[in-house]
Amino acid sequence: MVELLDLINTGLFAAAIRMATPIAYAALGGMFSERVGVMNIGLEGIMLTSAFGGVAVSYYTGSAWLGVVAAVLVGGLLGLFHAIITVKYAGDQVVSGTGINILAAGFTAYMSQVIWGTRGSSDAVNSIPDLTIPVLKQIPVLGEVFGTHSPLVYLMPIITAASYYVLFKTPLGLRIRAVGEHPTAAETAGVDVVKIKYMCIILSGMLAGIGGAFLSLSHLNVFNKGMTGGRGFIAMAAMIFGKWMPFSVFGASLLFGFADALQMRLQSLGILPPQIILAIPYVLTVAILAGVVGKAKPPSDYKPYEKE
């Protein structure tokens, strides 16, 4: 019991924030896509491919930041792919997303083999160093939780706030909300529905890409096969739990991040079989999706939009 209580310390919360970050990026990405009426099941695969792309570029250039840029580009490219299939050809969103996930798993494993001669894990590469916020770090408790993190962690709330601002305070956001809910209405009002959809789905991929880069270039400094471990799907759960609202989505991601962090610490105690402990974040996902958000209403009906 004492051991269990020992777990609850500033280190746990710092880890929760860290683990929440990739989920939150992908979840916000998913939100933008769903806001324009396209489900992005491919978040998982996009994160994974971006995580790989980031490491590969960092490996060849030696620059972690170039790796992040590459990850964002890779994400955007996969977003574009998803958009072409679902918007231009009105293809099935689930099939396209699943396709991206399968492609990502195979492609990254294969390319790891090609580049590093192993399917399991890449060589270690240059990663993004953590940032310490000088004044914040001095404050007791808060300093330990928030004081030292990857720059990508600090970027997260900024992007959340920016997302909120764009969605609810700008003409673009108004159009995004209109396009998802009633594309025909938006079109007749003179909004370029297709353009907005492309934009948001590409953005969705780019945000998931940052999430992937965080995993491989910040949290770790290698690419591991299947290293996203279902975080793309957890991100979808966080997006739904957060009801497609930026701050709520961020909050939900923190909750899932906390479960992830807790799980890692419980493992070190060895009081339960690791398989059961590992399952905690996933059980939480299922529980939340099944129960709490049973009635969450998406902002769109996921139908392809076809001009009359």
Add this chain to the structure above:
Amino acid sequence: MTSAIQMVDITKTFPGVTANDNIDFSVDKAEIHGLLGENGAGKSVLMSILYGLYKPDSGDILVDGEKVDISGPSDAMRLGIGMVHQHFMLVPSLTVVENVILGREPTVNGVTLDMERMLRDVAESCKRYKLDVDIEAPVYQLPVGVQQRVEILKALYRGADVLILDEPTSVLTPGETEELFNAVRELKADGKTVIFISHKLREVLAICDRITVLKRGKVVGTVLAAETGEGQLAEMMVGRKIVYEFTKEAECGLEPVLRLEGLECLSDRGIPALRGLDLDLCGSEILGVAGVEGNGQTELVEAVMGLRELTGGSVKLDGQDITDTQPKTRIQMGVSHIPEDRHKRAIVPDFSVLENLVLGSQRDRFTRNGVSIDFAEAKRFSTDMINDYQIATPGPETLIRYLSGGNQQRVVVAREFSRDPPVVIAAQPTRGLDVGATEYVRRKLVEMRDHGAGVLLISADLDEIWALSDRVAVIYEGSIVAVKAVDETDVQEIGLLMAGGGNE
């Protein structure tokens, strides 16, 4: 005087149909011009061409005497043409202001929405054209009549000088229609031109200066409203005389076929919609349910059909309690339903006419050994139905979405009535239908009654209730406030009851 709009020699064909056949159409400035015709006459297509939604195969459009090319709604808007669609183009969760400015958002610094200016501009338009709207409310909370005003505001905000109203009154109550007419007159006084698409003769005569009648894609003629009458217009539209009056010979029987007792349920928004509703429907009668839209009519129909969960009360069919049965059971027991929302509940648009006709009986009547559908039998049946009910379709295999609204409704009526049901629930059965189809559906309802069925007729059209019903029940705030025999009451009394007043 130059015309505000001139459409010259417009032709538009769709696969298998010529929707517009060499149409010439012109509208003067500051005129209210009626565009009259049955469903499928080509009114909406012509206006969609003017608004840039369709491209004509041939023909020219002139705005203020100058030839223009309209390849999309944005072109139309730039030329000062605005359109209020029959199905509103509003985003439900956005507020009135947001809907109005969508696509033409004012900004503070090129990035941020200028909320203050938005509110000020829209409030100003409201005042100027006497359109009463709560501009900060989300649209889904507003009644249909108000949503329509939002659509008009939208068009005006985009600088419309010519306003196309597509069947604007089909969704309105009589009171709302009056308000709309006032707004339209206000627009005309301000120099705006209004094109009023309708198939309701009386309304066109009441509001328009001139009327152009279309029939099967061609112009029959343009007449001055002051110099014509309902009879002449109806003849122009249909090509023959129309009879509206029906006999009312049925008397209420002894045992009701359908008895509703203390029905209570919630609306979609979770507020009480039916509050202890009692109603008896007898055999061989048409019982009209009159009421202002949104007083529980929709929920009443759903409650009877088992499509909405009741929080209280009971539904009895021939004395048998069916409160807890599935819709399927109720249909099998002989409750037939003409839903108010044709596209959502009555038909499957992507199914063929045949499939839509068989739908609901596929398990019993058209099954072979209980597993597969007997398509030979279904085809025989649907061919019969197409003949009997005069459904205009290329064949039973045609997708129903390609039929006009009137023919879709004929399919629904054919399907429901071929089961020979003792109880018919007809919700807005003629909404959006042209004169010919309306007459047809009404005659069928009367036939069903004469055949011994009890018909519950829910309609927003008081004239319809008046023309068909033996008894009238008035619904107000989720309960029946009065049931009157038609020949013992009058429109004034019913109107008063509908408004919730004067229940002595």
